[in-house]
Amino acid sequence: MEPVYDLYPLSFYNSLTRTKERFVPIEEPHVGMYVCGPTVYSDPHLGHARTAVAFDIVFRYLRALGYRVRYVRNITDVGHLEDELAEAGEDKIGKRARLERLEPMEVVQRYTLSYHDGMREMNCLPPSVEPRASGHIIEQIEVVKKIIDAGLAYEKDGSVYFDLESYVSRGDSAYGTLSGKVFEDLRANTRSTVGAEDKKSALDFALWKRAEPGHIMHWPSPWSDGFPGWHLECTTMSTKYLGERFDIHGGGLDLQFPHHEAEIAQNHGAFGKDPANYWIHSNMLTVNGRKMARSLGNFITLEQVFSGDHPALERAWDPMVIRFFVLQSHYRSTLDFSNEALQGAERGLSRLMTTLAAVEAYLNRRGDTGSAIEPGDEPSDLTRQCWEAMSDDFHTPRTIAVLFEMAKLFPEAIAAGESLDHAARTFRFFVRDVLGLIPPATGKVSGGGTEKLDAAMKIVIDIRRNARSQRDFQTADMIRDALSEAGIELLDAPDGSTTYRVGKPG
Helix, strand or coil, X not given: CCCHHHHCCCEEEECCCCEEEECCCCECCEEEEEECCCECCCCXXXXXXXXXXXXXXXXXXXXXXCCEEEEEECEECCCCEXXXXXXXXXXXXXXXHHHHCCCHHHHHHHHHHHHHHHHHHCCCCCCCECCEHHHHHHHHHHXXXXXXXXXXXXXXXXXXXXXXXXXXXXXXXXXXXXXXXXXXXXXXXXXXXXXXXXXXXXXXXXXXXECCXXXXXXXXXXXXXXXXXXXXXXXXXXXXXXXXXXEXXXXXXXXXXXXXXXXXXXXXXXXXXXXXEEEEEECCEEECCEECCHHHCCCCEHHHHHHCCCCCCCCCCCHHHHHHXXXXXXXXXXXXXXXXXXXXXXXXXXXXXXXXXXXXXXXXXXXXXXCCCXXXXXXXXXXXXXXXXXXXXXXXXXXXXXHHHHHHHHHHHHHCCCCCHHHHHHHHHHHHHHCCCCCCXXXXXXXXXXXXXXXXXXXXXXXXHHHHHCCCHHHHHHHHHHHHHCCXXXXXXXXXXXXXXXXXXX
């Protein structure tokens, strides 16, 4: 049987070329993917969730297609200063450590664990490798040495800066290609920045910074006791674990400039080539139409979303509702967060989970434990459309639409005893394994108050009643048990009627 990636070739938007391209890995079936991870100085928030889910989908679908993926996502625990563009101010982690009277690594540990907890609640798979910047100081120093040897960096009073003028003049790679910036325009509009007097140009960025007195986090180097530049960390860790050139580099759209542009320049300085063949960027999340910011009072952490403890939230929301809400929008589209949008996502998730329970009960009854595609399967139009939608730039909204179309067909077909093994396996696979949706763990998805859930449950209850009338108690019990696992309890009354309620999964 030929690989799934040959049956359904993957194409996606490459930020570097601004076109949708057919994905061809460097060394099929292996895929190397690097994604810029969090700076761990505070609790994870909605923006983190949007980016994490986007690349969790990329990871899941590449594996679903049959690729063997090494997914590297870093932890930034040093070098990210308060003013990113000016490279000025305190280290974000060092500042938090000073304010809380903690060791920096205590701060790092606390918020790394908090980030992991949030991603686990969102059902995001862990990466294959998760390196920390502070654990790769020696490697970063070696990369700086390579860039200096290439004539693209210079030392000034213990700090080392990347020489952008020299880089651009060589013409190896046009600075600004990824972000659409024009170097001459950047140079003309550069404002005076703190520390610019140490640089040949205010646009030059730090590879290594000399630690000022009182700076908590610093290491010895050939130039000074100091710390690595934020951009350098990702160049070092991506190439260490994936090689000097790898398949995919990802991150939030806000990282295109200057972070990712700097990575490309550094890679040319150290290794003479672009780091990645394909660049993927997820778009931003807004809250009620406005950029999320602490100053606006609409900055919401994941813990606040899950508990409802924020003035902008009408109540607590289950992590799976948040995940489904994110998946309803394409990763390259702006996503606006609101209570009304979450209500709609909750209703949609309820419908999908109800169908999933019935489908899994059907497959359990038939003892079908096969994968989404088995030898001899004849794909229907809808099963084919699931793969085609996801293979077209990881289009989760279209995939969800196809799954809802499939959901309409299952109840009557299952009740009529039709063989739906392939369609049922495909539905289960895309809901659980590709989209990463599972029955809500907290029972916060609405029950009888939702018309669409009531309609879906009526269908499921009718299927179970029909099975019982035909003395097919095995199917009836499997439907009841599957719904119970999903947090939906069936209540059989003495008069033969059945109602339901949503609670905690059993």
